[in-house]
Amino acid sequence: MDIIDENFSQDFHCLVYDNAPTHLKRTPTAPSAKKMTKNTPPVGKNWLVEVNMYDENGKQIYNSDGSYKKQHVQMSSSGFTEDGTPQSFYFEPGHEREGVFKGMAIILEERGFKGCVGRNGRLAECGDFSQGCVTAGQPDCCCRRMLYNEPDFVNVWPRLEEVANARGFAVLFLPKFHCELNFIEQCWGYAKRVYRTFPLTKKEDEMEKNIITALDSVPLETMRRCDVLDSRFRSL
Ligand SMILES: [Zn+2]
Structure with a gap:
């Protein structure tokens, strides 16, 4: 929320969380x-x-x-x-x-x-x-x-929602067992697909480098497209 306030304060934001017990804690x-x-x-x-x-x-x-x-x-x-x-x-x-x-x-x-x-x-x-x-x-x-x-x-309300609402953010909790509604899951999927194209390695430093490269390879445009798709599902 601090990062959003600092960089994108002119927009309205809805924070999307999955249904983890820690997110729903009162x-x-x-x-x-x-x-x-x-x-x-x-x-x-x-x-x-x-x-x-x-x-x-x-x-x-x-x-x-x-x-x-x-x-x-x-x-x-x-x-x-x-x-x-x-x-x-x-x-x-x-x-x-x-x-x-x-x-x-x-x-x-x-x-x-x-x-x-x-x-x-x-x-x-x-x-x-x-x-x-x-x-x-x-x-x-x-x-x-x-x-x-x-x-x-x-x-x-969950504590998280109370804090977010008090700072002017809307909050959306995704239903359980519906990872297709969560845009971050599509990003993980994209990064995993890229990771699998790298040659197999057992060296930890190479693995770390490959993971970072794979995560960095998800284009912003793809992230946005995933979220538009998910928000269509969410609005059904
Ligand atoms: Zn009773």
């Missing part, structure tokens, strides 16, 4: 009901999200044993209570349990759903949850399903 503090507890944790305990720590330059911080240094932070919320006030998943300042996780039941009741809090309230998760709660056949069968269906839990 912000660790983004709303997720997967591990939330139904009730407020007991006194002295809290429910937070574990995230990696970074220094002021954005570099990951490591422990002396080489593992990632972690910290526990609040999960961020972009939802609203019943009266339209932005909602936090944690008790607000001034509350006797300030900063403590409210629990799914209270979060839902604040959003206007009844029958969640208490022993007789809805279950945290029904027995059919992993199958999509189809047995119950109701969107409000258990607390976790209800939060899963809330717009702020559904519309969580």
Whole structure:
């Protein structure tokens, strides 16, 4: 993105990525009901999200044993209570349990759903949850399903898309197992075909030279043609 901004800032850009899990990773503090507890944790305990720590330059911080240094932070919320006030998943300042996780039941009741809090309230998760709660056949069968269906839990974008959009770039994720839609694959194919025309060698330095020559041999015009072809597929 820095390179594009520096050299081609006058154009509109759409960044195309394949469906790799690293590209689709969400912000660790983004709303997720997967591990939330139904009730407020007991006194002295809290429910937070574990995230990696970074220094002021954005570099990951490591422990002396080489593992990632972690910290526990609040999960961020972009939802609203019943009266339209932005909602936090944690008790607000001034509350006797300030900063403590409210629990799914209270979060839902604040959003206007009844029958969640208490022993007789809805279950945290029904027995059919992993199958999509189809047995119950109701969107409000258990607390976790209800939060899963809330717009702020559904519309969580990958971190990559968030960063790109904030800088004015559009992002397109290609569907899985469709390398024909990815222009870089056509370029690899072109370079591989050129590489195969070189005499066989077992010397590493010659191989490296051949690889660089093969990669450099892909003409810009061919790259553009591949992308035009792929974008036609993508628009189907
Ligand atoms: Zn359920």
